[in-house]
Every structure is written in C-alpha cells, then in structure tokens.
Amino acid sequence: MPALTPELEAELRETARNLRIEVINMLAPAGSGHPGGSLGMADIFTCLYFGGFVRHDPKNPGWLERDRVVLSNGHICPILYAALGERGYFPKEWFKTLRQVGSHLQGHPAMHKTPGVELSTGSLGHGICGALGMALAERMSGRDTHVWALCGDGELQEGLPWEAFMAASHHKADNLTIIVDRNDAQIDGTTESVMSLEPFPDKLRAFGFETIVIDGHDYGQIFDAMNKAQQTKGKPTAIVANTIMGKGVKFMEADGYKWHGKTPSKEQAAQALKDLGASPGSIPEGPWAAATSAKKKWNVPSRPSRSA
C-alpha cells in the first residue's frame, strides 16, 4: 500500500512539473492537440506511474501480471506519452514526432503503435467499456491486477460509459477503478452549460460505485483515494477528481475550457514554460524544424495554422 511521505511528495511534485514541461514541449511544436486536460491530469498520472500504484515493467510492456491504465479520454494522450516516455517505455526522442506523418505517437492513443498504451482510444466512451473487459478477463484468469480507467467528464455524456458502469457493478468488478477528470470543461463550454452532469457523484453511487470525490491536485487525497480503490471489495470504485484545466500554466487556468484543444503559440509556450519553472527559451527547436523539413521532403506548401 503506497504511503505518501513528505519526501515522496516533493519528489512527485517535481516529476509532475517535468511531465507538464514535456507536454508543452510536445504540443507547442506539434501545433495541434490538447494541452488543457493533459496538464490538468498531470498530478494523477504522476501518482499512478511514479507513486507506486501501477505494477508494471516498461521493458516488458506485455508482462501478464501488469496493472492496466486505459485512457478513455484519449485526446489527453500527451500526458500519457510523457509518463510512458519518462518511465522508459520508448525513447523520449519520439516526443518531437507527435502528430506527424509516420510517428509512433498518434494524435490519439494507438496500442499497436505505442508501447505501454493498453487500448486504442480517441472516440469517446469506448475506453471504459474496454477497461471493464480487461478487469473481467483478469479476474477470470485469477490475476490480482488492477485496471485504472481514466475518462473525461464531458465524455460521460455518452451512453456507452453508463452501460459499462451498470455492467461493472452488476459483475462486481472491484478490480476496476474509474478516475474522472472532473474539470467542468469540454469543447463548447463548461459541462454544466453544455449538458449538465450534476448531481454527478450521486449518479455514480446510484450505479453502484464506491464513489470518492477528491481534489485532483492534492497528493494526499489522491493517494488515499487510490489506496481505497485498490482495497474496495465487491464493487467498482469511481474517483471523481476535481481538476483545473491547464493546471500549472496561469493563462490556461484562467481561460478554462478554451484550452481543451488549442496549442500555445511560440510566445505562449515560452510563458507556459516560465510558469512551470523551466528555463525560458527551452522549447526544443527540433520539432518545428522537423515539421518544416517534412513538408520540404514531400514538397508541400505550408498551410495556415490549424483550426479545431
């Protein structure tokens, strides 16, 4: 049972800061992608992969005894890639190829292209259902693995996840934990203005989940909730993590949902890195250069910057 000491917390916060820097360094040059949720979930990812909650072996991604992490809100994959790369699943060199033709790092997770990705996602809703399948299969095989399924709050407007919730509790899948990125943000606005979810934790409880509401940036609360999730018997657990979209970058935090799927300009990226305590001007030039040379290679004119 992982315990949070002050030393570990300091170490984890430093790791999270680095993952956030990697997210900015990946996304800004790529020119498209989803920084808001990636930054908002950085603390959760840090605790999962660096806090001892995921049993895994980066050198052996197919290890049968491994725990599973499924990113149902696949669009925030930059934070998953940062964690996997930092953990050694693949060379960090790959970061600068994000979203480019021929890359191992697709705009949405592809399990057949990226080691450590457990399920291909991107179309919202499917991941939770797939994670339930993993949990049931693992239990069938008599393994004590745990399946962590991460999802967006807007994503839970889909019907699919609720079908999975019903089935998870019916089948008493206590080796399954759902972690909801409850940032009250999606593309067209706040979740409550687009299609309200509240009273949200009550709905999860009504579907039979052990439901824990936490501050998704408070390491003590994250540890307590994840420990409880691993010990809960007879029913699945839902951790509702209240998070701030763009956490760690002030101008993103201030604009909330607007940073769902928009990447920072070069100047904004520099500001973001400053907020995160990285040395200014440390954005790698490489990717920008690589993108341009790819266009040269294929002899394609540059396009105006991408709109969502």
Next chain:
Amino acid sequence: MRATRDAFGKALLELGKENPDVVALTADLGGSVKTDDFAKAYPKRFFQMGIAEANMVDVAAGMSTAGKIPFATTFAMFGTGRAWESVRNTIGYSGLNVKIACTHSGLSVGEDGASHQSLEDIALMRVIPGMTVVVPADYAAAFDLTKRVAAHKGPVYLRLGRPKVRDTYKDGEKFEIGKAKILREGKDVAILAVGPQVAFAMEAVELLAKEGISATVADYFTVKPLDEVTLKRLAETHRAIVTAEEHNVIGGLGGAVAEALARIKPTPMRFVGTQDTFGESGDPELLWKKYGVDAAGIVSAAKSALR
C-alpha cells in the same frame, strides 16, 4: 482556398431565415461544425445535445416526425459511426426527413489521426436504402448543396471537410442533387471525383495532357442516387474510368461506380482512395500525398487504367 464546413455554416444561417422549420443540433462541436452563427441567430431552434451522438440523431428523427427539418451535426466519424444504427433503423427505415451533416470527414482531419478520420462513412450511409449521399467539392458547392439538401424530402448524408480546400467553382454556382457536373471534356479517360479530389482531378488533367492523354473530369457530388445516365455516356465514350475520393476504395464512390458499370457497361477502372487501410496523424496535404489521393495519385491511376 476555403473550407466546406464554413460554407455549410453560412448556408445554415440563411436557411434559418428562409425556413422556420429548419432546426440544428450539435454534440459539443458547435464551433467546429460551424453551427455557432445559427445558434446565435436562432437560439430556440438550436439544440446543444452534449457528447451523445446516437441520442442526437434519434432526437432529430423525432423532430422530423413533428414537421421540423433537423440538421444533426458532428464529425463524420461519430455521426455515421457511433450513430449508424439510429440512422439506419429510426431514420432510414421510414425515410424520415433528417439531414446528417458531418464535417471532419476523410484523411484531411489531419493531426487528430485515424480515430477521427472517417474513411468508411460514404459506404456506411450509401448502404442504407433510401439515403441520399452528397459530397461537395468546395466552398461554393457546399453552400449551394446545403440549400438543396434542406429542400430535398427524405434522409440525406452531407459530407463536409475540416481544412481549407482549393476552389473549383465560382460563388453562385447551382447544383442539382442526382446530376453530376462535367468540368472538363476529354477523350481517353474519365475521372469521377468527390470532395477535395475534384480539384486534384482538375490538376491531374493538366499533367495528363502533357503526356498526351486527354481526360474528362466529372464531379460526382451525389454518390447516391448515382447519376447513371451520365455514367453510361462516359463509359461509352472513354476507354477507362478512374474514381477519386478520400475514402476507402471499398464501398465509396469507387464502389458505387463499379457496381453500376458492372451492370450498365463493364469498363476498365482504377480506384483512387485509401487502399483498405486506416489513416494516421499528420498534415492533411502530406496525408493526401502519402495515401496517393492527390493529383499525382490520380495521374498514375489514369495511366495504369489506359495501359
């Protein structure tokens, strides 16, 4: 260069004024599918349905039974994929007057990658009995065809794109659903294209001419019902037919043309499209090139068809 989704947004706004029965629904993608102006102008006739596409499509079906003309909008992947069975059973089966208007179709979604690149949507919609399938080539076509689609009685799938694409038509050009447009008359090979591939076909004509090959270009913006009258004439007056689309070669325009030609007049054919593969992340222009659905791809298909 302008995007077909922008033309859709503009036409939808005008339709709001012209016809009080026109209603728009979206699934958390209002900004991307360009329903925002309509929503602002006609808030009572706009419905934000959240990220729940199958429900949105069934709700649109219900509205149509009460006399409305609903445009259900989202990305092509979700409107034709997630919601397919709603389209088939609630709308298609009874011929309801619902418009499935989807943007972000094909490879040109670009960097979001394969999960968002619908290369099957024409096939999925075309296979539903009674469905009309419309694929505008550019801004002017998308603008006029959105109006035609609204006026058309019955279910329609309108396939639109994300990026700016080359203009083929002048603004004000008129279209008739079910009637292909011949853009260039040639003698050797006829190129039938939809979407951004129409502009590439026009480029290909110039390249082919340099090699002494005379090509016809037809914009087959109505994939269903297919203009068989024009097709028969083209097959009778050319040695080969090439189809071009940013869609799987299975089941799209190429499939539709091949099915018809097998019956009307078997003709040598080549298929420009994705060759039964998924897409990937990347710049749209690079992807068109890599997957061979640009002018160069059409040129080599045309030459191969004539060989």
